Amino acid sequence: MSVVVRTIARIVLPVGLAFGAYVIMHGHLTPGGGFQGGAVVASLVALIVVTFGAERLVRAKTWFSVVEDLGALAFVALAFLGIGVTFFRNVLANSGGLFGASVPLGPNPGILNSAGTLPLMNWAVGFKVIAGLGAVVLLLALFGKGGEGEDG
Amino acid sequence: MPFVVCMLLIAIGLFTLLVRRNLIKLVIGITIIENGVNLFLVSLGYVRNAVAPIYTYAPPGASRMVFPTPQALTLTAIVIGLATTALMLAFVVVIYRHQGTLDGGKIRELKG
Amino acid sequence: MRRWFFAGALLVVVAYLIGAAVWLHPFGIPSSSEMDDYFIANAQKEVAANNVVTSIVFDYRGFDTLGEATVLLAAVVGVALVLRRAVR
Numbered sequence: 001m002s003v004v005v006r007t008i009a010r011i012v013l014p015v016g017l018a019f020g021a022y023v024i025m026h027g028h029l030t031p032g033g034g035f036q037g038g039a040v041v042a043s044l045v046a047l048i049v050v051t052f053g054a055e056r057l058v059r060a061k062t063w064f065s066v067v068e069d070l071g072a073l074a075f076v077a078l079a080f081l082g083i084g085v086t087f088f089r090n091v092l093a094n095s096g097g098l099f100g101a102s103v104p105l106g107p108n109p110g111i112l113n114s115a116g117t118l119p120l121m122n123w124a125v126g127f128k129v130i131a132g133l134g135a136v137v138l139l140l141a142l143f144g145k146g147g148e149g150e151d152g
Numbered sequence: 153m154p155f156v157v158c159m160l161l162i163a164i165g166l167f168t169l170l171v172r173r174n175l176i177k178l179v180i181g182i183t184i185i186e187n188g189v190n191l192f193l194v195s196l197g198y199v200r201n202a203v204a205p206i207y208t209y210a211p212p213g214a215s216r217m218v219f220p221t222p223q224a225l226t227l228t229a230i231v232i233g234l235a236t237t238a239l240m241l242a243f244v245v246v247i248y249r250h251q252g253t254l255d256g257g258k259i260r261e262l263k264g
Numbered sequence: 265m266r267r268w269f270f271a272g273a274l275l276v277v278v279a280y281l282i283g284a285a286v287w288l289h290p291f292g293i294p295s296s297s298e299m300d301d302y303f304i305a306n307a308q309k310e311v312a313a314n315n316v317v318t319s320i321v322f323d324y325r326g327f328d329t330l331g332e333a334t335v336l337l338a339a340v341v342g343v344a345l346v347l348r349r350a351v352r
Contacts, residue, residue: 028313029208033321035231072337079326088326093312103312107210115313121322128333132340136238139347143245155285163278170270197300200292205304207314217316219300224320228332235339242343 001051009051016044024126028115034122038129045134054141064135071128078117078124092116154195161188173256175244179237186233190226197222 024037048057082089093116094102101113165188168181197219203211205220244254251259289295303324304316311319321329 027318028315030315031204031206031317033315033318035227068337068340072333075330075333079330088323090311090323093310101312103207103308103314105308107207107212108314110208110314115311115319118311118313118318118322121326122318125329125333128336132336133234135340136343139343140242140245143249143347143349154291155288156282159278159281159285162281163274166277167274170274195291197294198292199294205316207308207316217304219294219297220303220316220320221300223317224325225328227317227321228328231332232335235335239339239342239346242346246346 005051009047012047013044016047017041020044024122025119026110026112027122028118029110029112034125035129037122038126039133041126041130042133042137045130046137049137049141054138057138058142061135061138064131064138067127068131068135071124071126071131074124075121075128078121081117090116090118155192158188158192158195161185161191164188175247175254175256178256179240179244182240183233183237186229186236190229190233193222193226193229 020037020041022037023032023040024034027033027037045057079088082091085091092099093114094100095116099113099116099119101111103111103114162185165181165183165185168184169178172178172181199216199218202216202218203214205217205223247259248254253259303320307313307316307319311323313319313323
């Protein structure tokens with residue numbers, strides 16, 4: 001792509017990453033969460049593939065695979081955290097430790113430190129969606145180049 | 153009234169699925185059906201004169217909130233629709249690489 | 265001949281769909297609301313989150329999110345299996 005497109009893409013990428021991290025992080029206060037923020041960052045991966053070419057990201061394939069598996073395992077491990085009472089029990093809510101503050105009832109400005117295992121689950125699912133959708137976009141783009149001689 | 157619009161979307165998707173023969177148009181027809189179904193599912197939980205079900209900076213005079221359960225289930229449905237579309241498009245790409253055509257009536261042999 | 269048969273079948277299905285849409289409850293006045301009233305009233309006390317929709321997705325109905333994460337994983341594995349390139 002031309003110089004203008006590449007320069008604007010280099011400016012847009014950090015802003016988009018910050019916006020995606022904000023949507024994932026504040027999932028328990030404002031509309032958003034793991035799936036929505038992951039889709040925002042995955043569209044940035046598509047931007048990289050379109051402007052800089054798919055050959056630049058060939059070495060990132062193993063990174064995508066490892067991060068997706070770690071995200072899924074972290075989600076299941078967080079679900080097993082409260083197995084003493086039941087599966088998927090929110091043991092960190094209203095407890096006073098990490099992410100354990102209580103929230104006053106009714107409309108309020110929002111406390112980032114609240115909601116127990118919800119922000120941790122948001123991060124796990126966010127990483128999983130970023131790696132999964134990025135891998136799908138990368139595979140569809142890499143299939144067009146080369147690949148002749150698969151089985152005749 | 154919004155329910156009838158969602159059913160019209162499903163009808164348009166069904167018509168595309170039955171009449172067209174190009175593979176990409178079939179994928180688009182399935183996507184239109186999924187969009188109609190998700191829209192119908194979200195519009196089932198609307199309550200008159202109510203605000204969004206979020207307590208951060210909620211308007212202080214509001215008394216009722218929209219039902220949050222259909223919105224939570226539609227999130228799951230959208231992600232599953234995305235997974236289905238990705239798999240279908242991967243199959244279309246491989247079929248075009250092997251058969252050389254995208255017409256559904258001309259793909260006859262089982263390559264193998 | 266087959267064309268008219270398919271057109272007639274499509275018309276019957278569309279008429280049934282629109283008839284069902286008109287027969288539902290009027291838009292904006294839902295019929296029963298006990299479960300959603302419980303969620304709206306108790307989400308801030310039990311889950312300590314301001315967003316009721318996220319607390320339903322990840323806490324009250326977390327099992328459905330586990331199934332959805334599995335579907336996403338299976339789809340990515342399927343795409344990677346179909347679109348592989350021969351390694352020499």
